[in-house]
Structure formats: structure tokens, C-alpha cells
Amino acid sequence: MDNKDLKDGDNGGFSNMGQTILIILIAATVTFFIYSLSQRLTGNGATQELTYTQFLSMVDRNLVEKVEWSDGQITVYPKYNAKNADGPAESDAASKNGSATEDLFSGLGQRQGRIYFVIPVGADAEKLVERLYLHNVDIVKKRPNNSGFILQIVLSVVLPFVLLFWFMNWMAKRVGGSGGGLMGVGKSNAKMYMQKETGISFKDVAGEDEAKESLVEIVDFLHNPTKYTAIGAKLPKGALLVGPPGTGKTLLAKAVAGEAHVPFYSISGSDFVEMFVGVGASRVRDLFRQATQTAPCIIFIDEIDAIGKSRDNRYGGNDEREQTLNQLLSEMDGFDAAKGIMVMGATNRPEILDPALLRPGRFDRRIIVEKPDLKGRVNILKVHAKDVKLDETVNFDEIALATSGAVGADLANMMNESAITAVKHGREKVSQKDLFEAVEVVLVGKEKKDRILSKEERRIVSYHEVGHALVAAIQKDSEPVQKITIVPRTMGTLGYVMQVPEEEKYLNTKSELHAMIVEFLAGRAAEELVFETVTTGASNDIEKATKIARAMVTQYGMSKKFGLMGLARQENMYLGGRAVLECGDDTATEVDEEVSRILKECYEESKKILSENRYALDEIAEFLIEKETITGKEFMKILSEVKEKRKKELAGSSVMEKGTAETTDVEKKATVEENEVEKIEVEKIEVEKIEVEKIEVEKKESTAEAESTEE
């Protein structure tokens, strides 16, 4: 610790010394330069001295137009082009004289009218006036004028300092911005930025009502710290904003500063960690020193986990980072909260923070900033639509339904994309269609028109996607299909099915999860069924299906084998991290077996649904190959037409017998399996019909989870 402090001091000392010398050198140069410039402008360049005798001689020769008389001196304005203008008499006089005045004049040429002379006034002022009258010289009596003098002062003294100040600021920014040259070492203002007024209020943050509620208190305390101290309350020093990326943590911190009308200091945790040992700590010190000067204020440290990682080395120790963290802790202990300094940190990995950071008197308030729910998303869209022109088709509820899981940053992005799309199509207002297009752009990327698939590939992709859609349409617990497309997108998908829930779900039943897996695997099932071969296109589907199956077994207590036993710990919950198994090796093997069993079962179910509906699969897939994109409505229409046709065909042929036999077979198998599955099977035929109608009616309530599948 001591060692570190010494080092910091050295760093600071060196850079301060260097800076001082540099300042003096630059100031001297600039002063000299500007002084000589100002001399030229205001003085000798335009004014020449004349002896009194020379002046009298000029007057006598009628070469003077006007004099300005101000205390103690006379400024002489010679006649413009005096030599030629005043006729032969003067000319004669001049040539006869041949004096110094003459020389002076001849050198002045055309410019002489603009040159004036300063001479001290002699004692015989009265006589001089008489003489001037005699020669028709205008006399202007002037009050002493200081403007020239003031200008000179401004130019030679003030300006250099202004310039210097500006220059230093610029240097500091430049040096700091590039990661700290020698001069920037130890200066926190490099990457930190300060806003006197953020101009952001709680109104600009939508859908985070709980977070805002807890922050209102902080605003009040910044407004009026004495109210709290008077009663003996200990003021909070720090608050930690915790939540997934893009949920508006930075925005909330700015809103607190904006509401309280206090300055906002912002720095990112990763900026503290430099390659020079000691720099981070010195930055922290600097930051707090500056903040103390402008208290009340807010210090916002984004990604605080970069410095605040636990010091127990479990996550990899780092001397520099520990020093920085120690400095931060001691600064937080050191300042007087009554001054109104509030330190706000943001992180999406709260579990790795050093417990010391979370102790009372430090970041003892934890404010959870969640992903927005349906209502929150609607409100966020509204906030960002403030300056966007919308037409009457726009319905934010629909968009919000289609974007479950999206955070504020995504929605802000979508709003902007939709406006760009509208412009691209030459429209003046954003329509619902533009918004949906934007949703897709954000979720799966832009259309990739230059990717040409071979004919066979297009067929495979088409069957794969229709496989997903068909299973979704037929299963009881699936979400309605909004759109099917085989236009490749920039984020790697060759086609996808977009589905829209009818309402926001906060809980999933076991049978819904089961239906999801069946649906994810349906793409691959269609490939195998039709082409008798499989492709790499299902990798994403398989990953998602496996994740759900694993969670069912290890986290949701949904497997018969393990029942309610919790077998995994969620890591990085805000970053969508994996669940880490917490069990013995033998159990882990059994978990894998169980997961594999579920997947196999679901895959078989998928294949069964598709083979039972093979006629529909073929027809819709062919239609999609031709059209590239079909809407959910079109899809449902074809599906019911095809079914109708099929029914008639079957009624008139003996094929019916075979079909029935197949179904019965599979149903028998299902009975052995879990209850829900059985129920679904039995109900399926009636449900299918009802579902189709229901979905058609409710199609207007579209939107949602685009299910991107890698094919």
C-alpha cells in the first residue's frame, strides 16, 4: 500500500513538474509573439514620431489636415497625397526645404494620409492653436482614450493565457484519450467525462418503475442532504445498478443527476485499469478530488466489475486492479456523505463483486434494473417515438408482444431502424410494416440479397422452415406463426419462422416447454423425413432445444427421474450465461441421459406430426419456395385448404384405413410416456381444427418472438 502511494505521488509529481515547465515555455513564446504583433497593430507600424520643429514646418507648408489634441500629445493627420494636392506653392516650399520631413514624406507615398504622427505638445499651446487656425488645420480635442491600451493588455496578457488554457485542455484530452502518455498518467479527466446538466429526467426512462422509485430517494437526498443529517440519518454513499446490458442503467444514473440538477461524472471501470501500476488508483483519487469540488454531484462508474472483482483470486488476481479497488474503497470511506456525493455503479455481473464493495457505507443499495415487461416495452417505444412521425397503422402493443426479451437499447434501435426503413421506401411516416421490418432487422439482421442458394438448398431450407411452422400450428401449446421466410439474413440465418404469442408469458408450463422442444426439432425432422439426409442447418435449433431440456431436468424440477432436485447454478444470469452443473460425476452422467431421452422423445414426436401431415408439408414447402416469404395468414389459409382437400380425398378412398392405423399405433406409444403428451395426442385431432380457426380469427394480434432458426 505504502509503496503504491509513493509511486502515485511520483507519477503525479513528475507530470505536474513537466506540465509547469511546458506551460511557462509556451506562455513566454505566445506572449512574445502576441506582444510584437500588438505593437505592430496599435503602435509603431502606423504611428511615427515627429519632432516639434518638423511638425511646425509641415503646418507651415499646409501639409497637415487635422490634429487630434489629447492630454499631453498631438496626433497629426497629414493631408492625403499632400504633395500633389496642394498645388505648386507647397511643392516649391517642399523642394526648397529638403528637410527631414520631406524625406519622411517621400517614403510614405500613397499611404501617407493614413499615417499619423505623435508629438509631445510644447508649452506654447496658445500660439500653436493660432498657427493651426491660420493654416486651416482642423483641431479635434479628444478625451484620453484607453482603448488601445486595453487592447494591448488583452492581446499580450490575457489572450496567451486563454490560448494556453485551451491548449492544455486539448492536450489532456488527446493524451488521455489515447490511453495515457507520460503527461496523462494519473489524470482521471482523460476518459472521464463530466456533464454539468445531463438534461435527462425520469420521464426519459420508461418501464423501470421499481428502480425509479428507489432512486427518487437519492434525488431527494442530493437536493437536501441536511434534511437527513439533521435528524441523524446516515446518508447512503453508493448505489449499485444491477441488470442485463442495455436496460438503461446509464440512463437511470443520468436521470438521477438530471432530476437533482447536479453534475454527472462518468467513467467506466475498465478505464481505471491501465498498464501502468498505480495509475488506476491515482485516477480514482483524482476523480474524487474533482467531484468533491463540485459537490453535490454524482459519480457514475460503469462496468464496476472491472475493478470491483472479488480480491480472493478466484476470478484471476491482478495487482493493479486491487490497488484501484482499495483506493476506491478508501475514497468512499473518506468522503463526507453530507456533502452530497453519490457514487453509482453499474454492473451486469453482481455475483463476482468483492463483498467489501457492498458493505454498509459503500454500495449498500442495490437497484435491480430488469428487462422490461410488455407494458414497459410499449412505454419505451413511446419514449423513443417522441420525435418520429407515425402513421395511423402503428400499434405499439403488437410490436411489444413481438419483442419479448428485448431491452431498451434494442427498442430504441428498432424505432430508429423503422424510421430509416420508411425513408428508404420514400414514405414520410413510419408504418406498422416498417416497425415489423425493424424488429426483424434487430433480431436476425438485414436481408442478404446477394446470397444465392442452390435450388436444392432452397428446397431443404423451405422444408425445414415449414417443418417448424407446421408443428407450431398443429401443437396445442405453440405460439401462432406470423411469418415464414427463406430469404437469408445477415446474422447467419437462411430462413426463419416468426411467431407471436397472444399474450406476454411470465411462466411456462411443462407442456409448453415440451412443445417448444418439439418445435425446435421440427426443422431437422422435416429434413430427415423428406430428404432422408440431414444438414448442418439445425445446429442453432438443437442448441436451444438442448438448453430447454437441460433446464427442465436440472433447474425446473420437471423430470421424473430427479424430481425437485436442484442440480445446477445459474452463472451470469444477466448475460444469459449457462447453468453450471453442481453434482457428482455419476449424477452428471445421469442428467445427460435424461436430457438425451427428452430430446429423442421430442424428436420422434416432431417426426410423427410431420409424417401425419406430409401432404401439407409438401404443398406449403413448394409454395414457399416459389414465394420466398409467406405471412402467417397465408400459411393458415393454405393449411386449412390442404386439409379440406385431404379430407375429401380420404373420404373417397381406402387410404383412410392406413392413416388411422398409423395414428393408433403412435398413440399407444404415447400412453407409456408422460401424461401431458398423451393428452396432447388424444386431443390433437379436434384441437387442430379449433386451433386453426381460432388462430385465423386472432391473427390480427400478431407479433413476437421471431424464432430464428439457422436454416
Ligand SMILES: Nc1ncnc2c1ncn2[C@@H]1O[C@H](COP(=O)(O)OP(=O)(O)OP(=O)(O)O)[C@@H](O)[C@H]1O
Ligand atoms: N428504460 C428505458 N427507457 C428508455 N430508453 C431506454 C431504456 N433503457 C435503455 N434505453 C435506451 O437504450 C440506450 C442504452 O441504454 P444504457 O446505456 O443506459 O443501458 P445500460 O444498461 O447502461 O447498458 P450497459 O450495461 O450496456 O452499459 C439508452 O441510451 C436509451 O436510449
Ligand SMILES: [Zn+2]
Ligand atoms: Zn430451424
